[in-house]
Amino acid sequence: MAIPELLSSIFLVMGAAFFMAGTIGLLRFPDVYTRLHALAKVDNLGLGLIILGLLFQAPGLTVALKIILIWLLALAASSAVSFLIARRALNRGVAPWKAKEQKI
Amino acid sequence: MSSLILDLLLVIALLWSALRSLMTQDLFQAVVLFIVFGLLMALVWARLHAPDIALAEAAIGAGLTGALLLDTVGYLRKKQQESFP
Amino acid sequence: MNDFNLLLAVFLLVNLIIALLRVARGPTDADRLLAALLFGTTGVAILLLLAFTADTLVLMDVALVFALLAAITGAVFAQRAWRMEGVEEGKDGNS
Numbered sequence: 001m002a003i004p005e006l007l008s009s010i011f012l013v014m015g016a017a018f019f020m021a022g023t024i025g026l027l028r029f030p031d032v033y034t035r036l037h038a039l040a041k042v043d044n045l046g047l048g049l050i051i052l053g054l055l056f057q058a059p060g061l062t063v064a065l066k067i068i069l070i071w072l073l074a075l076a077a078s079s080a081v082s083f084l085i086a087r088r089a090l091n092r093g094v095a096p097w098k099a100k101e102q103k104i
Numbered sequence: 105m106s107s108l109i110l111d112l113l114l115v116i117a118l119l120w121s122a123l124r125s126l127m128t129q130d131l132f133q134a135v136v137l138f139i140v141f142g143l144l145m146a147l148v149w150a151r152l153h154a155p156d157i158a159l160a161e162a163a164i165g166a167g168l169t170g171a172l173l174l175d176t177v178g179y180l181r182k183k184q185q186e187s188f189p
Numbered sequence: 190m191n192d193f194n195l196l197l198a199v200f201l202l203v204n205l206i207i208a209l210l211r212v213a214r215g216p217t218d219a220d221r222l223l224a225a226l227l228f229g230t231t232g233v234a235i236l237l238l239l240a241f242t243a244d245t246l247v248l249m250d251v252a253l254v255f256a257l258l259a260a261i262t263g264a265v266f267a268q269r270a271w272r273m274e275g276v277e278e279g280k281d282g283n284s
Contacts, residue, residue, distance in 0.1 A: 009193060016197050019231060023204040026211050026227060032219045039223055043230050050234045057241050066249055067237060074233060074256045081226065081263030085219055088267045094217065106195045113202050121209065132270075136212055136221045139262060143225075143232050146251060150239060155247040162251055167258035171265040178270035 004056040011053030018046035031097040032089045036082050043078035047071055111151060118144045131180070135173045142166025194242040198235050205231045222266050229259035 018041055025038025051071045058064040121144060125137035142165040149158035208231075211224040233252045240248035 012193070012197055015234070016200055019201055019204050019234065022227065023208050026208055026224060032217060032223075035220060035223050039227055039230075042227060047230055047234055050237065054237055054241055059246075063246060063249070066253075070233065070237070070249070070253055070256055073253070074230065074259075077256060077260030077263070078226075078230075081260060081267070084264060084267035085222075088271055089217075089219055092271070094219075106192065106199050110195065110199050110202060113199065113206060117202070117206050117209065124213070132218050133212065133221055136225050139225050140209070140212065140228055143228050143255070146255070147232060147235060150236060150248050150251060153243075153245065155245060155251055158248070158251045159254060162254045162258060167254070167261055170258075171261050174262070174265045174270040178272055181270075182272060 008053045008056035011049050011056075015046050015049030015051075015053060018042060018049060022046060032094055033086060033096055036086055040078060040082055043074055047074050114144065114148055114151065118148060132177055135170070135177055138173065139166050139170040142170065191242045194238045198238045198242070201231050201235050201238070205235075218271055219266075222263070226259050226263055229255050229262070 022038050022042030025041070026035050029035045029038055048071055051067050054067060055064050058067070118141065121137050121141045125134050125141055128134050128137065142161060145165060146158045146162040149155075149161055205228060208224050208227050212221050215221045215224070233255045236248050236252040236255065240246055240252070
């Protein structure tokens, strides 16, 4: 197996691992804010590593630039939407989750 | 082999989201399931080698209709709050 | 290499189906919508993998539309659908 294919496989597997972590986090985390945190990991690192892995398979420069553009768009959209939803949840009075020991 | 599994999983998820979107009592949940259904439908069109229809489905079916339905849910809730405070 | 891409797409689709559980039970509306946003991102990844597998690079445009769509859906949800409860208009949001 050539070196670019090996690097591509490694990055793709790492990205898929981040996707799995995000899904588990969405299912297991206790409130909205922590779930937003899990979703941000998927949007930034999961998609970023998948795209980094696919860059080694890209047939040309335009294709590579285009998938990098997709990642940048996903980054901007993810951060803006996370901020909007967290601010609205805080305004509505959704209480942030606290661990049992910290509750006084 | 894995392409067959991919198609089967897509069909199962598509049917499940469509059924839940029709059967559920909660209006907001129905809207979210409709958006999910649109995304899955775009994936199915992409699998069927019809990328132009996938583009239209993602933009119109899931994006535009989903945003309009979300806006409608917000309007209905506001109206319900005004009439039954 | 193509088989590997397809296998990863199947894995991401399994993830996506598991995330449907959060739509079904999620206490607040935001939790349900977060699952839809995760669907958007995972859909982008699956479409990119499929585009490089079947050598149909047009699918990248569909992925671009998916990424745009997630932003629109989230913004409409936060600004229009999930308003304050019990507080009159004009006080919320634009702080």
